[in-house]
Amino acid sequence: MATSPYLKPVPDWQEHEKPSMPGSPSMPWHPPWRRVAYAFVAILVGITGALGNGLVTANLPVLQGQLGLTPSEGAWLSAAYVMVNVTANLLVFKCRQQFGMRWFAEIGLGVYAVLTLLHLAVGTFETTLAVRAASGLAGAACSTLCLLYMLQSMPRTHTGKMLVIGVGIGQLAAPLAWVVSPALLNQGGGSWHNLYLFEAGLALCSFAAVVMLKLPPGIQIKVFERADFLTFALVAPAVAMVCAVLVQGYLHWWFDTPWLAWLLIAALLLLVIAVFIEHHRANPLIQTRWFFNGATVRFVIGGMILRFLTAEQSVGAVSFLRAQGMGPDQLQPLFAVVLVGMIVGMLACSLTFTPRTMVPQILLSIVLFAIAGLLDHHRTSLDRPQDFYVSQFLLSIGAGMFMGPLMLIGIGQALKNGPAYMVTFSVMFSITQTLGGLVGSAVLNTYQLYREHEFSASIVAGLDRTDPQVAMRMAQQSAALSGVIGDPVLRSAQGTAQLAAAARRESNVRAYNDVFMFSAVTAIGFLIWLLALLGRTALRDRLTRHHAAAEPPVSASPAAIPSPLPALPSPTARP
Structure with missing residues (x-):
C-alpha cells in the first residue's frame, strides 16, 4: 500500500x-x-x-x-x-x-x-x-x-x-x-x-x-476516502437504531411494540451492507477480517460483560433507593463514596500498572463486582443509602480499575497489525463500552420487572382476608385513617390500597435482590471463563516450549538450506 x-x-x-x-x-x-x-x-x-x-x-x-x-x-x-x-x-x-x-x-x-x-x-x-x-x-x-x-x-x-x-x-x-x-x-x-x-x-x-x-x-x-462516508452513512444509523431499541425496549415492552422489531431489522440490513462493502475494500475503514477473528470476538464479549457488570450500580442500587423514595439529596453522600472509590481504583491501577499486571487488574475488578453483588442481594425495604457504602465503594474501585488495562490490551492487539487497525479498535472499544452499558441496563431492568410481577402475584395470592394476620393488618390500616376518613367503606378501601402498595414495595425489594444476585453470578461465571481461557493459553504455551526443547537440532542438509525464493502469501493475506 x-x-x-x-x-x-x-x-x-x-x-x-x-x-x-x-x-x-x-x-x-x-x-x-x-x-x-x-x-x-x-x-x-x-x-x-x-x-x-x-x-x-x-x-x-x-x-x-x-x-x-x-x-x-x-x-x-x-x-x-x-x-x-x-x-x-x-x-x-x-x-x-x-x-x-x-x-x-x-x-x-x-x-x-x-x-x-x-x-x-x-x-x-x-x-x-x-x-x-x-x-x-x-x-x-x-x-x-x-x-x-x-x-x-x-x-x-x-x-x-x-x-x-x-x-x-x-x-x-x-x-x-x-x-x-x-x-x-x-x-x-x-x-x-x-x-x-x-x-x-x-x-x-x-x-x-x-x-x-x-x-x-x-x-x-x-x-x-469517499467510501468511508458511505460506510459511516450505513453504520451510524444502524448503531443508533440498536441503541434506541435497547433504551426503549423495557419501557414499551419488547414483544408488545412492533416498531422495535422493524428498527432491529433495518439495523441488521444496514450492517450487512456495510460489512459487505468494507470486506471488499482495499483500504477499509473497518477491518472486518480482524474484527471477526476469535481473539477479537473474545475481546468484544469480555469488554461488553465488564461494562454490563457496572450497570448493577445504576439499575440495582440507584433504582432500588429511588423506589424507596430517595432523591438526589439523599443519594449525594452515596455518590461521594462512589466518586472516591473510582478515584482510588483509577490511581491504584495507574500506580501498579505494568504489562504483567494488566490481566490481574481486570481479574481483581471482576472479583470486586462479584463481592458487591453478593453483599447487596439481601436488602430490605428498611435499607438506606448508607447501607450501600461498602458494596458500592468496592464496585466503584473495580469500575475505575478495568478500563485502562482493557483499552491497552486492545490497542496492543490492534497495533500488531498496523496503525490502520486503530480505527477498527476505536470503534470496537466505543461500541463494547456503550452497548455493554445499554445491554446491562436493558437486561437488568427487564429482569427486575419480570421478577417484580412474579413476586407481586405471589404475595397478592397469599393475601387471604380470612387469614388472621391479614385481617389484623387491614384493621390497623383502617384504624390509622379513622381521623382522616369518616366513611368506614372508604376507610376500608384506602386501607386495602395501602396494603397493596406495601405488597408492591416488598415485591420490588425481592426483585432487586434477584438483580444483585444475577449480577454476582454473571461476574463469577465471567471470572471462571477468563481463568479457563488463561489456563488454556498457558498450557498451550508450555506444550509449545516443551516440544521445541525436545526436538533435536537440525543439521545442515539440502532440505534445511533456505530457499532463495520469497515465501508465497497465503490465500487470505491482504496487501
Whole structure:
C-alpha cells in the first residue's frame, strides 16, 4: 500500500519526540508548570465530555416534570447522547490523522456550547434532544482529547500510567453529577436552567482551554476516502437504531411494540451492507477480517460483560433507593463514596500498572463486582443509602480499575497489525463500552420487572382476608385513617390500597435482590471463563516450549538450506 501523502511539513523531531502514529501529537520536553497545565486541561475536558449526560441521568425525574416529558421521551434524552457518541467515533481517529484533533474538538465543543445556550432560550423537547446529541459529539472528541492532554503531562516513560488515568477521568463524571446536582437545583428555585447553565459554562471553559493550551503538532496525512462516508452513512444509523431499541425496549415492552422489531431489522440490513462493502475494500475503514477473528470476538464479549457488570450500580442500587423514595439529596453522600472509590481504583491501577499486571487488574475488578453483588442481594425495604457504602465503594474501585488495562490490551492487539487497525479498535472499544452499558441496563431492568410481577402475584395470592394476620393488618390500616376518613367503606378501601402498595414495595425489594444476585453470578461465571481461557493459553504455551526443547537440532542438509525464493502469501493475506 502506498504511503499516504503528508498534508503539512514534518518537523525535524528528535527520536524521543516523534509521535507514535499519524494523528497523535509529538512528545517534546515541557517545563513542569506546562505539564501541570496539560493535566488540568485533561481533567477539564474529560469531565466536560460526560458530565452533561450524567446530569441528565441524575435529574431525569426533575427534567421530565419541568419540561412535561413522558418516561419514553425522557429516555430519548440519554439515547440521543449515546447514538451520536458511538457513531462519532467512526470518524474521530481519521479526523485526527487528516485535520488534527484540536480542529475536531473545537467544532464539537463550540457546537455543544452554542446549542446549550440556545436551549436555555427555547427550552423545548426538540432543543433538548439537539443538546444531548451535541453533547454526544463533544463527548467523543473530549474523551480522546483528555487522553492526549494527559499523555503530555508526564514524560514518555510514564505513557502507560497516564493512559490509565486519561481513560478513567471520563468515568468520574457520572458520580460527580450526582454530587453537584443538589447544589445546582437548590439555586434559583430548582429550575433545570441551572443544570444547562453549568453545562454550557463547562463547554465554554473547555473550548477556551483547548484554544489557549494547544497540543504539540503531529503528523497529518490524507486518509479519508469517499467510501468511508458511505460506510459511516450505513453504520451510524444502524448503531443508533440498536441503541434506541435497547433504551426503549423495557419501557414499551419488547414483544408488545412492533416498531422495535422493524428498527432491529433495518439495523441488521444496514450492517450487512456495510460489512459487505468494507470486506471488499482495499483500504477499509473497518477491518472486518480482524474484527471477526476469535481473539477479537473474545475481546468484544469480555469488554461488553465488564461494562454490563457496572450497570448493577445504576439499575440495582440507584433504582432500588429511588423506589424507596430517595432523591438526589439523599443519594449525594452515596455518590461521594462512589466518586472516591473510582478515584482510588483509577490511581491504584495507574500506580501498579505494568504489562504483567494488566490481566490481574481486570481479574481483581471482576472479583470486586462479584463481592458487591453478593453483599447487596439481601436488602430490605428498611435499607438506606448508607447501607450501600461498602458494596458500592468496592464496585466503584473495580469500575475505575478495568478500563485502562482493557483499552491497552486492545490497542496492543490492534497495533500488531498496523496503525490502520486503530480505527477498527476505536470503534470496537466505543461500541463494547456503550452497548455493554445499554445491554446491562436493558437486561437488568427487564429482569427486575419480570421478577417484580412474579413476586407481586405471589404475595397478592397469599393475601387471604380470612387469614388472621391479614385481617389484623387491614384493621390497623383502617384504624390509622379513622381521623382522616369518616366513611368506614372508604376507610376500608384506602386501607386495602395501602396494603397493596406495601405488597408492591416488598415485591420490588425481592426483585432487586434477584438483580444483585444475577449480577454476582454473571461476574463469577465471567471470572471462571477468563481463568479457563488463561489456563488454556498457558498450557498451550508450555506444550509449545516443551516440544521445541525436545526436538533435536537440525543439521545442515539440502532440505534445511533456505530457499532463495520469497515465501508465497497465503490465500487470505491482504496487501
